[in-house]
Amino acid sequence: MAEFSPRITLFCCESCGFPAAERAVKQGYSLSPECRLIKIPCTGKLDVLYILKAFEAGSDGVAIAGCPEDACRYETGSLRAKNKFDKTRAILEKIGIEPERIKRWQVSSSMGEKFSRLLSAMEEELANLGPLFPDRLKKRGDN
Amino acid sequence: MKSGSHLERLLDKGTFVVTGELGPPKSVNREVIERKVGYLKGMVDAVNITDNQTAIARMSSVAAGVICVQTGLEPIVQMVCRDKNRLALQSDVMGAYALGIRNILCLTGDHQCFGNHPECKNVFDLDAVQFVQMVKTMRDEKKFQSGEEMKMEPRVFIGAAANPFADPFEFRVIRMEKKINAGADFIQTQPVFDLERFERFMELARKRNLHKRAYILAGVMPVKSVRALTYMRDSVPGVIIPEDAVERMGAAADGKEEGKQMCIEMIKKLKDIEGVAGIHIMAVEWEQAIPEIVEKACLLPRPPVEAPPELVETGD
Amino acid sequence: MIVAEQKPIEEVLKSIEPFDKILVLGCNTCVAVCMAGGEKEAGILASMIRLAREKAGKLVDVLEKTVERQCDDEFLLAEKELYDKVEAVLSTACGVGVQQLSALLQIPVLPALNTKFMGGTKDHGTWSERCSGCGDCVLELTGGICPVSRCAKTLLNGPCGGSADGKCEVNPDTDCAWQLIIDRMTALERLDKLLEIQPAKNWKTARDGGPRTQTREDVKL
Numbered sequence A: 001m002a003e004f005s006p007r008i009t010l011f012c013c014e015s016c017g018f019p020a021a022e023r024a025v026k027q028g029y030s031l032s033p034e035c036r037l038i039k040i041p042c043t044g045k046l047d048v049l050y051i052l053k054a055f056e057a058g059s060d061g062v063a064i065a066g067c068p069e070d071a072c073r074y075e076t077g078s079l080r081a082k083n084k085f086d087k088t089r090a091i092l093e094k095i096g097i098e099p100e101r102i103k104r105w106q107v108s109s110s111m112g113e114k115f116s117r118l119l120s121a122m123e124e125e126l127a128n129l130g131p132l133f134p135d136r137l138k139k140r141g142d143n
Numbered sequence B: 001m002k003s004g005s006h007l008e009r010l011l012d013k014g015t016f017v018v019t020g021e022l023g024p025p026k027s028v029n030r031e032v033i034e035r036k037v038g039y040l041k042g043m044v045d046a047v048n049i050t051d052n053q054t055a056i057a058r059m060s061s062v063a064a065g066v067i068c069v070q071t072g073l074e075p076i077v078q079m080v081c082r083d084k085n086r087l088a089l090q091s092d093v094m095g096a097y098a099l100g101i102r103n104i105l106c107l108t109g110d111h112q113c114f115g116n117h118p119e120c121k122n123v124f125d126l127d128a129v130q131f132v133q134m135v136k137t138m139r140d141e142k143k144f145q146s147g148e149e150m151k152m153e154p155r156v157f158i159g160a161a162a163n164p165f166a167d168p169f170e171f172r173v174i175r176m177e178k179k180i181n182a183g184a185d186f187i188q189t190q191p192v193f194d195l196e197r198f199e200r201f202m203e204l205a206r207k208r209n210l211h212k213r214a215y216i217l218a219g220v221m222p223v224k225s226v227r228a229l230t231y232m233r234d235s236v237p238g239v240i241i242p243e244d245a246v247e248r249m250g251a252a253a254d255g256k257e258e259g260k261q262m263c264i265e266m267i268k269k270l271k272d273i274e275g276v277a278g279i280h281i282m283a284v285e286w287e288q289a290i291p292e293i294v295e296k297a298c299l300l301p302r303p304p305v306e307a308p309p310e311l312v313e314t315g316d
Numbered sequence C: 001m002i003v004a005e006q007k008p009i010e011e012v013l014k015s016i017e018p019f020d021k022i023l024v025l026g027c028n029t030c031v032a033v034c035m036a037g038g039e040k041e042a043g044i045l046a047s048m049i050r051l052a053r054e055k056a057g058k059l060v061d062v063l064e065k066t067v068e069r070q071c072d073d074e075f076l077l078a079e080k081e082l083y084d085k086v087e088a089v090l091s092t093a094c095g096v097g098v099q100q101l102s103a104l105l106q107i108p109v110l111p112a113l114n115t116k117f118m119g120g121t122k123d124h125g126t127w128s129e130r131c132s133g134c135g136d137c138v139l140e141l142t143g144g145i146c147p148v149s150r151c152a153k154t155l156l157n158g159p160c161g162g163s164a165d166g167k168c169e170v171n172p173d174t175d176c177a178w179q180l181i182i183d184r185m186t187a188l189e190r191l192d193k194l195l196e197i198q199p200a201k202n203w204k205t206a207r208d209g210g211p212r213t214q215t216r217e218d219v220k221l
Helices: A017-026 A048-056 A077-094 A112-129 B006-013 B030-040 B061-071 B086-098 B128-141 B169-182 B195-207 B226-235 B243-251 B255-271 B287-296 C009-016 C039-055 C073-077 C095-102 C177-187 C191-195
Strands: A008-013 A035-040 A061-066 A102-106 B017-022 B046-049 B075-080 B103-107 B157-162 B186-191 B215-220 B276-281 C002-006 C021-027 C061-067 C088-091 C109-111 C113-123 C126-131 C171-175
Touching: A008 A017, A008 A048, A008 A112, A017 A035, A017 A061, A017 A112, A048 A061, A048 A077, A048 C039, A061 A077, A061 A112, A077 A102, A077 C009, A077 C039, A102 A112, B006 B017, B017 B030, B017 B215, B017 B287, B030 B061, B030 B287, B046 B061, B061 B075, B061 B086, B075 B086, B086 B128, B103 B128, B128 B157, B128 B169, B157 B169, B169 B186, B169 B195, B169 C191, B186 B276, B195 B215, B195 B255, B215 B255, B226 B243, B243 B255, B255 B276, B255 B287, B276 B287, C009 C039, C009 C088, C009 C109, C021 C039, C039 C061, C073 C095, C088 C095, C095 C109, C109 C113, C171 C177, C177 C191
Parallel strands: A008 A035, A008 A061, A061 A102, B017 B046, B017 B276, B046 B075, B075 B103, B103 B157, B157 B186, B186 B215, B215 B276, C021 C061, C021 C088, C088 C109
Antiparallel strands: C002 C113, C113 C126
8 A cells, every 4th residue: 555644634723723733834844735724713612523524524533632721711612622522532432433533632822842743643643543434545636 | 897807906905016027939939938937926916928029029929928827927918009000909909808818008119120120110000198098998988999889898907108217207207197097007117227216206196196096016127237237228218227226236246146136125115105006027038036036025925816806798 | 392312323323224325304393402313413423324334334325404393294394305315214303203204204214312201401411301291280289390200109199218318219319309399398388288198190191091192173274
């Protein structure tokens, strides 16, 4: 098999996760073209459905990059995100998908280095796991 | 005389009665009942036959009661509303009477979640108060619950239970009063470990004159070990075990001896409470302990069983 | 509202196993409020099914739609063209909705939920049974607390011997309905009402009398 580059959807909070990603890039981190960053006002707004839709749309992994739990500007956003994350992990397990395909990170806006480290590790882990739907990989060149 | 049962006649005469408890076997073995009757005969005036107690399927209380009658000990047949609707209960009351049973204890029944068939459907068509009322209507008005008349009525002595140790405390006396208003001739209480609470219960009962309207039998239970005692305290709903009882059992060298001793002391104290007409000893799977307890509590000899008075049968 | 919960996904997947094209049909009334089968939950379920089936190598085409109420034909009939496109409908309505739709279609209508009880919201994420539809309401006698639905033994004349510290013997998380009734009647200064014996209940008006139908001639067209 040719080298597999996993497709990752990153749901990033606009206050922490997204600036951390921007910082990582400024610091020289090279974001894989298979990574899609989606800026959301708060990871607390994330819903189980959005995460599942990301997998349906072809992601091999999903990461939720939010604020540290005690530093959410909406107070409970990061905790809500944790609930959704736990619930989604449980769903993935039940439907036969490796729960490792979803990650939740707590990064503040200044943590560019942490962001790049976590993303690299995730890419490596997913590369080892292989594509979520191998049959789709053949068609990936089309889109 | 409502039923002419031995129990009724003794209570009527003012005798301080003693009743025991006998759990039918989880099998078809009638010898189990005969053996247990052997321990109890001459020691108690009548014996409660439990009805699928704690929702565990056992030989029917009516059948076991009949074996008791045949073996020469008067049964108080328990019936619970959990497993039977008004049709089945009335049918069992009639059948029990026809087979020589003269005392029936009307109970709600433990919830099936505690038993060995927790997935079963329960009935609870009636509650215990309505059950008492139904049996009284059968006996005194010769009518079924539906109002339809019957030709020959079950002349049974009607019992009900009271639990002074469940909540809310003040309502416990009211609930006993409802059962007496419904037609209960006698009441048996859950086992007393908390004497102080039982005394308050009896005080409230006397205030409402309930001890004059029905015979109240105080329950006692000999316990074999501190483990059994703490299990009751922690896991059996509606039981209160005072801390000093646990400490005393815990400190005892011989749990069984101490358990019997505590039971004997409790009986002696209960006997002195105004309005307590007798003692109900619940020695669950420990019927062998009853002779010693009854003897040491100075309750022997028990009055002899006399032939029942002729009841005038009035129909078919 | 009617309170329901989603069946285990394994059970749902098994029920739709023979089909390659299904419609997940949500219901936006009771089951949406109790977060079991509204538009959002139907969407998540549809997504789960697609992912699970693709992962298992047996692709399935899942259509999604949510109607206002599945217990009324008019809402169901409005989606008629969707039913023609699929081999089965997976309904996230209560048992009523499943049957209502099933009566209209020639294809299987499968339940995605277990329907549990008629209840109210206790707090966010908790619903409690409040009514069992016995057809002869006793709330006037019991201070607005229903012993038929809320007492484990449906007692009508006071608490059983298992009431302790205000809780039911069957479940320590459940309030003893009779403790609540007594407290309420005490507060209303109507405790004396509870001394009256409530006679045997007439269960004919309940399910025991057979399946029930209600007809209102005055509202018929």
